[in-house]
Amino acid sequence: MIPTLLKLPNARKVVQLLGGCEPETELLILYDAMTAGNVEALMIAATEVGASPVTMQMMPSTFHGTELPKSVAAAMAASQLVIGATVRNIAHTDARRGAQAKGAKVIVLPESDDERFFLAKGWSVDFETVRQQIDTLAQALTEASTARVTSDLGTDVTMSIAGRTGRSLNGFANSVDISAGYCLEASLAPVEGTANGRIVVNASIPGVALIKDAPVEIEFRDGFAVSIRGGAEARQFRELLEGFNDPNVYNLGELGIGMNPMCTLDGTMLSDESVWGGFQLALGTSAYIGGTCKAAAHYDTVLTNAALELDGRLVFAGNRLLI
Known part of the structure; x- marks a missing residue:
């Protein structure tokens, strides 16, 4: 098992550098059972800047781009920053587009079930x-x-x-298009x-x-x-x-x-x-x-x-x- 401490430097990049998370940011971390092992590092990175992140677990989607449940879509739309650490890609969904139409910034991290996800060279x-x-x-x-x-x-x-x-998917989260990390x-x-x-x-x-x-x-x-x-x-x-x-x-x-x-x-x-x-x-x-x-x-x-x-x-x- 990879210690959370080793994941933390690049989790900080997601939350603090790319997400621009601040103390008042309403942050939703969306994940599923297969990616739960990488959520703690994101939570720590958020609390380091004084934010109070909310986590929401859903069932893993069957395919990349499968539409998300209405409850998940509503939570995304009510947030200022969404980090989708899921096994399937949520970028091509109405839920993602709807959240950004409401002003949310969205970072998608598909296939983040690998315990070495935050150790990838791309970071x-x-x-x-x-x-x-x-x-x-x-x-x-x-x-x-x-x-x-x-x-x-x-x-x-x-x-x-x-x-x-x-x-321009340059990694930096915005409310127009996605960030996909590295x-x-x-x-x-x-x-x-x-x-x-x-x-x-x-x-x-x-x-x-x-x-x-x-x-x-x-x-x-x-x-x-x-x-x-x-x-x-x-x-x-x-x-x-x-x-x-x-x-x-x-x-x-x-x-x-x-x-x-x-x-x-x-x-x-x-x-x-x-x-x-x-x-x-x-x-x-x-x-x-x-x-x-x-x-x-x-x-x-x-x-x-x-x-x-x-x-x-x-x-x-x-x-x-x-x-």
């Missing part, structure tokens, strides 16, 4: 240093109309991003129905598996994935999506680039999605990140050694930010 990033880079790329996404992602393995997909706002990225929701081409996923499908057997090849036509081919991981992903019995889970719901230089591919959601230069092309819901599609789930795919063009201008290639 060692200099949040202030990378913040400007993430903000810069997010602004470039906002200003562009089209995006194209390519890679030497055969990825070549284009999409409209006209009118969509780039998201999961740092610039991203947005592509315009529905516009993605065409092919992606070759060579790194990870967070929440499903690291890619070990063979790359997962996904073909898109008019915004939707029409085929998923490859080895064992492709089959696993295909069967997972089929199980939702919802055609919208095939929507290309997100384009993003991970921007935490301290992260490595390790099979966890927060790390895999924020590896510096890791491209995220997610399937499913986009309604909670600036899009219009609601689906039964939201699953990212991550590919590396790729390039991003915005309106024909190369802005990211391999591990290099070019703006």
